[in-house]
Amino acid sequence: MQSFRVSPGAMLESLIKNRRLILALTKREVIGRYRGSALGILWSLFNPIFMLAVYTFVFSIVFRAKWGGGNQTQTEFALVLFAGLIVFNLFAECFNRAPTLIISNANYVKKVVFPLEVLPWVALGSSLFHALVSVVVWLLFYIFVVGIPHWTVLLTPLVLVPMILFTVGVSWLLASLGVYLRDVGQIVGILTTVLMFVSPIFFPISALPAKLQPLLSLNPLASPIAQIRDVLYWGVIPNPMHYVAYLVGAAVIACLGFAWFQKTRKGFADVL
Incomplete structure (x- = not known):
């Protein structure tokens, strides 16, 4: 039976070696999502514009909300909220798709020469494209x-690097589990909803009681959401120590997720 390397070096080597394949599959996926529609890929631009308009209306006219009691206008509150949603949507799209990545591409499993480990990168690439469009709309x-x-x-790409590593690591783990445990997809759907409401998207961490703030900080999305707001809206450089700590943790998750995927992929063909 063929063995697959599980080291961090193998993970990086696979990404570099298959970069053209990943780009080609990502491009095909992005275009394929809008194939057959009248406006085509323009929908990727209209969707964030529409959502930003909805958030602006709801929070500036209906709720008249302000971020943490600040002095900004309600319209600016929508900007703060939407910045957080860019990060959450990037993660949620990959998180929800991960359990079915291998199942929905079963035709690749029995092709020995096809690098299955690139599929989470492809899903992430598609999500990054839509996140980039959302950032442009936000700006x-x-x-x-x-x-x-x-x-x-300008620091936005740098802020997203740890988030990318964390997301692809979780995607490798769930893509593998989804083959053996079909219920994973249902569980992930529930967890996505929970994550949305326990992440500091609609409220700042400071709005919580002091004893609950450390608990919310354990949320893996809390740090990148705060950092994307820092660089996009507040004009603040993220805390270097927090950034490095999250980067190291995300890199560990990526390596563990990759190792798990490589160790368990031998049984994919038998299960499918």
Whole structure:
């Protein structure tokens, strides 16, 4: 039976070696999602515009909400909220798809030469494309409502690196589990809803009682959500120690997820 390398070096080597395949499959997936629709890929632009308009209406007119009792306008609150949702949606899209990645691509499983480990990267690439479109929409709206963005927006890709590693690590784990345990997809759907409401998307961590704040900080999405707001809206450089700690933790999750996937992939063909 064929053996698969599980080391961090093998993970990086696979990404570099198969980068063109990943880009090609990602492009095909993005285009395929809108194939047959009248507006085509323009829907990837209209969706975040529509959602931002809805959030602005709901929170500026209906709820008249302000972020942590600050002095910003209700429209600016929508910007703060939408920035957090960009990170959450990036993770949630991959998280929800991961359990069915192998099952929905069963035709690749019996092809010995096909690198199955790239499938989570492809799903992540598609999600990153939509996240990028959302960031562009966010920036245009910020310029219209507030003015010139802070220079820290240039740090956005750097802030997303740990999030990318964490997401792909979780995707490898769930993609493998989804083959053997079909209930994983149902559990993940429930967890996604729970994560949305226990993540600091609709409220700042400071709004919670002091004794609950450390507990919420354990949420793996709390740090990247706070950091994306720092660089996009507040114009603040994220705390270097927090960033490095999250980066190291995310890298460990990625390596463990990859190792688990490589160890368990031998049985995919038998199960499918």
